[in-house]
Amino acid sequence: MLKCKEVAAKASDYIDSELSRGQAFSMALHLLMCGNCRRFVKYFRLSLLGIPSGNELSADQAESLSTQVISKASE
């Protein structure tokens, strides 16, 4: 029987379907019986959906950088 601590440790593998069949079964069984872990997994998943997608440069930064790069490439 999995412990709650192990559920926390395996949460990423669980939500990415990286567990073996046996492990996935133990996890599902534990979640069926443990409301705390169900809540944990639910919020763990949710936290990944709440991240901002701010990975781009501003247009100005991109313009200045690409100009620099193009001029260097033409040297």
Place this chain on the structure above:
Amino acid sequence: MDQENFLSKLKQQDHQAFQQLVQKYHKLMLAVVRPIVGDTWAEEVVQEAWVSAYKALPDFQERSTLKTWLFTIVKNEAFSRYRKESRQESLESHLPDDQQDQNLDEWLQHSFKPGGRWQKPLQQWDLSSPEALLQEEQLQQCIELTLELLKADQKAIFLLRDQEQMGMKEICNILEISHSNARVLLHRARMKLFQVINHYQDTGECQSARGKALTDNVEM
């Protein structure tokens, strides 16, 4: 501009298309090289990679996606710089100490009883949908800070996997790390994010990172 048109312009070294490419991928490329060369060389290495990529664009054969092609160029540039600088230490050894790692370990230690059960039930979250999380400005600042302060290798994997939705195999190839190592790093990063959001939901405060000084910077 559709993808095919965009690619064709890129292959003709169209400046505007290239600028868009730089805008979209520069920060991710920095995240890819930081675990390899550290902060000192990251900007320079990525710039050199852009120069190589720009020159090579007319020959891009589309055997891989553009993104994979770019990441391969920047990775090669990073490892070549790493060798040139003759750094002998392992990748991890020039990573800064991470207060967030310590916070996470303490949280894990205090969250479970010796038998492995939760000490106490997790509190209900007030912000319980992705939209609610995204709309809470203070929390978003806190999340940004948390991501910013992740260890370089954790951050690279987290951004590629959870923001770019890339496959683990591809990520492991780019970063040249094993699948099991990548899984551990990804989970640590996600747990830190979870812990910070959970703390915010409990207290309304940002418990990111290097202690109080940075918490103050978030201007809660």
